[in-house]
Amino acid sequence: MKKKNALHMWKRIGAGALAFVMAFSAIPMYGNAAEPNASLDENLLGWYSFDEDTVNFEGGTVKNLADGKVQYDGALGALSGNQTSAISKGEGVFGASLHFEGKNAENYFRIPQIINTAKDYTVSLWIKFKTDSDTSGTSTNIVQQTGAGRTLLMVKNHKLGTYVSGQDVMAEEQVSYGEWKHVVISGEKKDESKTAFDIYVNGEKVVDQDMNLSSLTDALTDLQFGCHKNANTGYSFTGDIDSVRIYNAASDEERVQALFSEHGNAVIYPEIVQLIQDAEKLLEEGEFLEEEPEYRELSAAISRAKEMTPESSFEELMGAKQSLEDCMNAYEEALSSYPVTIKIDPDEVVQEIPDYMFGVNHRYHMDGYGSWDAENDCLFPEFKELSDSAKFGSIRYPGGIVSNLFQWKRSIGEDRETTIHGNWDEPSITPNFGVDEAASYIIDDLGGEMIYVYNFGNGSAQDAADLVEYLNCEVGENPNGGIDWAQVRADNGHPQPYGVTQFEIGNEVDEGRGYWMQDNPNQWSGGGEKYAKMYAEGARRTYTKEKVAEFDNWNTTNDKTKASNFSDGTANQKKYMRYANDVTDQEDKSKMVERDSVHVYVADKEWKIVDDLSKAGKEDVVEVNCENGEILFGDGVNGNIPANGSDIRVTYTVQKDGIADYYDAMKAVDPDVKLYSGFSNVSIAKAIYESEKAGADGGKFDGIAVHPYSRTNGQIQDSDPQFYEKILSAIDTSVVSQIESRQRELNKYWPDGSKNVCISEYGIFNHSGDVVQSQTHAIYIAENLMRFVKLHVAYTNKHCLIDFPGVDVLGPGKQALILANDNGDGTYSYYGTPSLETMKIFNTMSSTKVLKTEIKNNHTFYNEVKSIDSMVTKDDEGNIYIIAVNMERNHTKKINMVIDGRDLTGAAVKGMKLESEDVYSMNSLENPDNVKAEEFDLTCEGTSLTYEMQPHSIAAFLVTKETEEPTEGISTEVLEYALTLTENVSTEGVLESVVERYHAALTNAKDILAGVNEGDTTVTQDMVDHAWQELIKAMQYLSFKQGDKSDLEKVVALAADIEERLDTYLDDGKQAFTDALTAARKTLTDGDAMQEEVNEAWRGLLEAMANLRLKPDKSALENLINEASALSEDAYETESFGKMRTALAKAQEVFADEHADQRTVTAAEENLKDAVAKLVPVSEGVTSEENDTVTEAADKQANAAGTTAPTKADNATAGSTAKSVKTGDGAEPVAAAAVMAVAMAAVAVVWKKRTSHFM
DSSP: OOOOOHHHHHHHHOHHHHHHHHHTTTOOOOOOOOOOOGGGTTTEEEEEOOOGGGEETTTTEEOOOSTTOGGGOEEEEESSSSOGGGEEEEEOSSSEEEEEETTTOOEEEEEEEEEOTTSOEEEEEEEEEOTTOOOSSSOEEEEEEOTTOOEEEEEETTEEEEOTTSSOEEOSSOOOSSSOEEEEEEEEEOSSSEEEEEEEETTEEEEEEEEEGGGSOOSOEEEEESSOSSTTSSEEOEEEEEEEEEESSOOOHHHHHHHHHHHTHHHHHHHHHHHHHHHHHHHHHSOOOTTSHHHHHHHHHHHHHHTOOTTSOHHHHHHHHHHHHHHHHHHHHHHTTSOEEEEEEEEEEEEEOOTTOEEEEOOOHHHHHHTEETTTTEEOHHHHHHHHHTOOSEEEESOSGGGGGOOGGGGSSSSOOOBOOSSTTSOOBOOSSOHHHHHIIIIIISOOEEEEEEOTTTOOHHHHHHHHHHHHOOTTOOTTOSSOHHHHHHHTTOOSOOOOOEEEESSSTTTSBOGGGSSSTTOBOOOSHHHHHHHHHOEEEEEEEEEOBBTTBOOOSSOTTTOTTBOOSOTTOEEEOTTOOOOTTOSOOTTSOOGGGOEEEETTEEEEEESOGGGOOSSSEEEEETTTTEEEOOOSSSSOOOOTTOBEEEEEEEEEOOHHHHHHHHHHHOTTOEEEESOOSTHHHHHHHHOTTTTGGGOSOSEEEEOOOOOOTTTSOTTOTTHHHHHHHHIIIIIHHHHHHHHHHHHHHOTTSOOEEEEOOOSSTTOOSGGGGBHHHHHHHHHHHHHHHHTTOSOEEEEOSEEOTTTSTTSOGGGSSEEEEEOSSSOEEEEEOHHHHHHHHHHHSOOSEEEEEEEESOOEEETTEESEEEEEEEOTTOOEEEEEEEOOSSOOEEEEEEETTOOOTTOEEEEEEEOOSSTTOBOOSSOTTSSOEEEEEEEOOSSSEEEEEOTTEEEEEEEOOOOOOOOSSOOOHHHHHHHHTTTTOOOTTBOHHHHHHHHHHHHHHHHHHHHHHTTOTTOOHHHHHHHHHHHHHHHTTTTOBOOOOHHHHHHHHHHHHHHHTGGGBOSTTHHHHHHHHHHHHHHHHOTTOOHHHHHHHHHHHHHHHHTOOBOOOOHHHHHHHHHHHTSOGGGBOHHHHHHHHHHHHHHHHHHHOTTOOHHHHHHHHHHHHHHHHTOOBOOOOOOHHHHHHHHHHHHHHHHHTTSOOOOHHHHHHHHTTSOOOOSOTTOOHHHHHHHHHHHHHHHHHHHHHHOTTOO
16 A cells, blocks of 8 residues: 655645644644555556556556556657656655656656457546646647547646547536546446446546447557657646556446545545635625624534544545535525625725726728728718727727738828738738728727737838838938838828837737748647747748749639639739748848749749849749849740749748847837737747847837637537526636736746736637627626736737628627628628627726725625626726626626725716626617616715616716815915915026926916816815915925036046046956946936035045056066076075065065055065075186176166166175185185175176076
């Protein structure tokens, strides 16, 4: 049996549970697992515990613990290469586990020939996903059959499921990551045509599906854990697997529970700990009387649950858990009869949102999906009336995928040129609803913000910079040179800039076509690091035999009548390189196609490129324009015509721009623009951060554009009776996680919060039924918006403004806010969906300052979905806006809105509500007003605002700022006199902050006086008195003058010259000088610096300059040291050489000292010279002739060094300290002096021989 390490078990419990357990220190650790009963051994083929003695990681083998079943011993392996190192020993639910790192390799644990899914079988395993495992709709493979078999267990969107029958069968509930789960997969053949397939999680059935026997693989296969059998298919598993059991029989409830209970304490006990915390929070958040039976029963259940320990029996734990859950449900049910209280703190603003927060996505093509009247060049009035009613804060343009190849320069002016749809096999489009038409409506008419999506698919950074110039620059600025695009805009009828600041670079380029990042036109992109890196910093791309495009056609199908790469047999055909940068009107041509890289092929034969077709004959030649990618063929006379139907391809190399290039180019034109990444996979954050180019300057982007659709198609059927509840639940299980995963990654690399998520598309995806045009979608959108605000996103755009029912590329055209029905005569009939009314409420009944709120007595009506949610904001005037949504399908909810410190008795409140008879109620052409927002008024009867919300409804309230009763006879005499005192005031030379305060007080005083004179009843006497008092106080500081900075300017100028040569000075004093110069410059630009501060600044700088010391010249000292070091000690008397050695050591010390000044260096040099000059050589007999020579040489050396040679007297004196030289016992002093002279001459001879250039 497995033994559980106590310390390991404590780690498993988790931080939250550990806090509880520590509070009850008497609780023991988990005990040993009980012996499994007989039902766990019956029909057992394989049991794999993964304890140390059963796994050989080096040999790649896993021992089967089932008796006598060695043929089912397992193996560790990898699909390619040596990746088994990605499988390691982990901490299991009980003992060891197999740990997989599927993000790094495709590795597996495989059991040979053990399962046939067309027969009876059971697979039991304990599994724990790594917390950062994938949460997308791509499958993560966990258990897989080999050979012709399929995936037995996988996870998508946090939901377990199977593909064993050839189609996805998924659980409805999500599984959490980072926690152990027990999973049982059971297959039971019912008859010759049907098999019952079940999946259990922690003992509860989550999948119950009858499958056709014919859809299953009737063959014995290996069973593989960890990855798909085929390379690069889905994701590999990352996490731990433990205690795997395989049976050749199906499992009933009894066996499932027995398997779960074997290690179930490890799951149930932490769940009880969490339930205790949830229950205590429930009691705390509710406003329920303690005398109520439900309160007492829940409190008792909490106490009983706290008595449980990890060592309690499984049955005891399950009983305590069930009791606590039942009491919590009963408490919540009782709580539902109480009003839900929304407590509002009017003074605490928790965040600010932009006034363009609640917007919509609109598209240019198909004349704005029927919104644009191309004949009359205007929006259809019926559409405009509906659109205007929603008061959109922003509109995204030119749309989603359609924007990726939209060329804005083709959409302006009188003569429009067709553009390419982002899905290029779609027909090309004439952009009648172009940039000016859209911007004029969004900005001029609505007063909203345009969210512009730039065509990353075929654009360039310079072209995007031209767009910013067109949208935002004044005529004549022309920051890009070349064409003055602002003048072009003015010529097109809009002289003033539009002022567009929000840009997205591409749309979903990691989810659909990758455009220039892909290797061929038919390849779809991905979210991997390769593509993220290219998107971040751009790339030099070579396209080999790529299908050519046409000016207005990129079709790549095999239909020769439609595809752009087939010749039509006509003369002078023009084809194009798809991803050539068009630099025709640019001054900078550096990013045009590399001329030498171009090769053109017709029917797989290369045609020669010539400079001028008109000079060519009837030959296979083409003319290529590398500035715009044009490929020109001949007319049959000058250059041949490609045969009709022949396939034309081109190879070329071009430098493509990444978001870093766009960031630099667009911000160079307008620094206020913001750029969001249209590559939304989480990998983009890391790619930008780690890129030297894109990661510079704090990261060259402002955030990620995310499209958190519900992604529930195939998981929730439109006909499901609980579609309403399940789609609301998807907000928590799908939508929120998509946003949080991106924001978490952004915060990981930019913890300062400078990078944010924006929501540029969202909605119910992908459902084509009427549910998406019903009240269900309206409630769904309302709850989405409230969540988005709480998640601090930058802005939101609902998809989409208008659509033709059933036509949208997404599939569900009915999910648009406005539906357009083609009348067949160029006109359309329109009606708004309930979702349009939701947008109206949010844009009408909200402001920019989000207030702190707390909801009490809220009830959970389905899964984790609460009955009531709310958003409370206030404006600059202090008016408070409350939006509440009741998500209950069938129950009314009374809400009580309490504003701290405010008695609302008698207050008049403006309201707006959206109600419907049923959750699936909708509008139609015949009944367009069936579900409409209605305005209402109410008067508060108590201190708070109480309102009864209908089921599945939205209600909004405007509570105006509390005003004081106007005071009769307000006196303004003092205020008026104070204003007269300002008539001769001069602010010349006064500190800037004082001037600012004075002008603010003066403006306020004038405004207050004007308000009284105009009869403004909101002005009070206190406001009047405060105004003149503040004005007088501000005037008292007008004597605070700026200091004269002329001396400071001179000193700073001199210091700046020194700063340029600072490396020529010693380090001592440098930092003090730099600090003083910085402080002086700060004072120089400080408009509030007074004379004392100015004087202190230049004096401190001058003193720091004076303390600087130039680095000394040590070259002479260095030469002297080198020569002295070369002298031989044997040639000189010991005492004189010792003195020289001491002088040499001192010289070397000074030479090595980086802080030594010139005086110290010179002194060391002179001291060493002197010591060398006074060296006494060992006597070798020197003639008088030699002495004369040596003396002369010494004089020359001394003169060359700029010193005085020793005199004979000097030599005699120096010699008196040397060892005496004896010429006889009675040597006369004169003779001794002669000997000394000879000795000095010898020194000179030796010195000359050794150092001919020394001095």
